[in-house]
Amino acid sequence: MFTLPPLPYTYDALEPYIDAQTMEIHHSKHHQAYVDKLNGAVVGTEWEEKPLDELLQSLPLLPDNIKTVVKNHGWGHRNHTFFWNIMIPGWSTPSDNFMQIINKNFGSFDSFKEQFATAALANFGSGRTRLIKKHDDLEIVNTPNQNNPLMDYNKAILGIDVREHAYYLKYQNRRAEYLTNRRSVVNWNKVEELYNK
Numbered sequence: 001m002f003t004l005p006p007l008p009y010t011y012d013a014l015e016p017y018i019d020a021q022t023m024e025i026h027h028s029k030h031h032q033a034y035v036d037k038l039n040g041a042v043v044g045t046e047w048e049e050k051p052l053d054e055l056l057q058s059l060p061l062l063p064d065n066i067k068t069v070v071k072n073h074g075w076g077h078r079n080h081t082f083f084w085n086i087m088i089p090g091w092s093t094p095s096d097n098f099m100q101i102i103n104k105n106f107g108s109f110d111s112f113k114e115q116f117a118t119a120a121l122a123n124f125g126s127g128r129t130r131l132i133k134k135h136d137d138l139e140i141v142n143t144p145n146q147n148n149p150l151m152d153y154n155k156a157i158l159g160i161d162v163r164e165h166a167y168y169l170k171y172q173n174r175r176a177e178y179l180t181n182r183r184s185v186v187n188w189n190k191v192e193e194l195y196n197k
């Protein structure tokens with residue numbers, strides 16, 4: 001059985017940038033639903049004991065009646081676990097080393113922030129916008145729904161949920177404002193750790 005991982009901080013820890021009610025609903029309702037639906041698909045099958053990574057890598061081998069559910073909800077579970085962990089209460093900034101990597105790829109930190117926000121604003125509907133490590137370079141990639149076309153989430157080192165449930169209670173239609181405020185809670189140490197993995 002898959003279980004909902006506890007958040008690494010309290011629901012109100014990212015206030016005022018991300019409000020406690022949004023965090024609580026996003027984690028205890030939305031993320032929980034991904035876990036429950038994933039369990040509903042695999043429990044009682046030969047796949048129930050597989051670790052999540054292995055299960056997701058085995059998608060093409062899964063029977064048709066559970067393949068789509070496992071793909072959507074398995075990735076939903078994985079994506080949200082990742083999302084909680086690349087946020088942190090309090091202001092964090094990239095280290096000098098990582099800043100050099102950002103500068104090399106995007107010209108400057110401001111330019112990176114602008115390019116990331118532009119991509120996230122253009123990410124129609126309910127996708128994710130990610131910073132991806134490709135070889136040693138960085139790239140900004142938009143993906144729809146819970147899709148991760150790279151099939152290797154380890155390459156994603158920063159991601160943002162632009163689905164409305166991630167911000168609507170506080171920001172309504174003001175996605176740009178959510179994106180700006182979301183910057184205040186990026187866990188840059190974690191991003192760099194993933195880059196160096």
Ligand code: MN3
Nearest residue numbers: 030161163166
């Ligand atoms: Mn979400």
